[in-house]
Amino acid sequence: xxxxxxxxxxxxxxxxxxxxxxxxxxxxxxxxxxxxxxxxxxxxxxxxxxxxxxxxxxxxxxxxxxxxxxxxxxxxxxxxxxxxxxxxxxxxxxxxxxxxxxxxxxxxxxxxxxxxxxxxxxxxxxxxxxxxxxxxxxxxxxxxxxxxxxxxxxxxxxxxxxxxxxxxxxxxxxxxxxxxxxxxxxxxxxxxxxxxxx
Numbered sequence: 001x002x003x004x005x006x007x008x009x010x011x012x013x014x015x016x017x018x019x020x021x022x023x024x025x026x027x028x029x030x031x032x033x034x035x036x037x038x039x040x041x042x043x044x045x046x047x048x049x050x051x052x053x054x055x056x057x058x059x060x061x062x063x064x065x066x067x068x069x070x071x072x073x074x075x076x077x078x079x080x081x082x083x084x085x086x087x088x089x090x091x092x093x094x095x096x097x098x099x100x101x102x103x104x105x106x107x108x109x110x111x112x113x114x115x116x117x118x119x120x121x122x123x124x125x126x127x128x129x130x131x132x133x134x135x136x137x138x139x140x141x142x143x144x145x146x147x148x149x150x151x152x153x154x155x156x157x158x159x160x161x162x163x164x165x166x167x168x169x170x171x172x173x174x175x176x177x178x179x180x181x182x183x184x185x186x187x188x189x190x191x192x193x194x195x196x197x198x
Contacts, residue, residue, distance in 0.1 A: 041066050048072060048081055068127055089125045090188045092117035093136055095151040097167020097192040102149050117190075118145045125185045132163070132179050142193060153195045163191040 040055050042048045044067040055061060056074075063072045063081060072081040094100045094117050106112035119136045123129060136142055139160040146152060162176040165184075169175035177191055 038062060039064055039071075043067060045070075045072075070124075070127075085124070087122035087124055089123055089184070089186065091121040091123055091129070092188065092190045093119040093121070093133070093163060094167075094190060094192045095142065095146045095149070096153075096195055098154065099146070099149075099151040100190075100192075116149050116151075118142065118149070118151075118193075124183075126183060128181050128183045129179045156197050157195040159196050159198050161194050161196055164194050165189070165191060167192040169194055 038060065039062045040053075041064050042053065044065050047053075048063055048065060051057070059074055059076050061074065062084065063074070064070070065072070069085075071084040073084045074080075075082045092115070100115060100117075101113050102116040103111040103113055119133055121129065121133060131137070136145065142160055143152070164175050164177055166175050176194065
């Protein structure tokens with residue numbers, strides 16, 4: 001029995017010593033430099049541009065905005081902070097839910113059907129676009145680009161009201177994409193033009 005107790009004691013002593021040396025890592029924010037990663041946290045882009053904190057405008061440092069997690073670096077030539085975070089999602093804008101593909105000649109001469117978005121935006125999964133891209137934000141622009149692909153409004157639905165995740169939302173404002181707040185955390189998001197007969 002004494003041998004068992006001695007064995008348990010010999011095993012437990014090194015384990016207790018290892019636990020005593022445990023260190024807790026606390027992330028740093030609010031203008032504090034993370035020396036391990038050479039990063040400086042600031043509350044948001046406005047605070048980054050306004051400056052007034054330690055280590056501002058240093059080449060080689062990464063500035064992280066805590067509100068959205070985007071990374072910026074100081075570009076000495078442009079004399080401004082530039083976005084260093086890579087886009088991680090694609091947003092496809094289609095003419096409508098029924099006209100999303102077109103036929104093109106294939107390598108062997110036979111026609112091949114391909115996706116035909118009118119506009120493609122590379123963006124960020126956790127950030128709204130803010131506004132509809134200016135290239136496709138009016139009915140006239142959609143009609144002009146759509147005509148290049150052979151797309152046109154069908155069955156008298158010739159008034160454009162916006163884009164939606166749902167190809168057949170029938171202009172229900174609740175289902176239209178709100179560029180100021182809507183985003184999807186997925187690799188590809190498809191938005192469809194919604195046309196009504198008003």
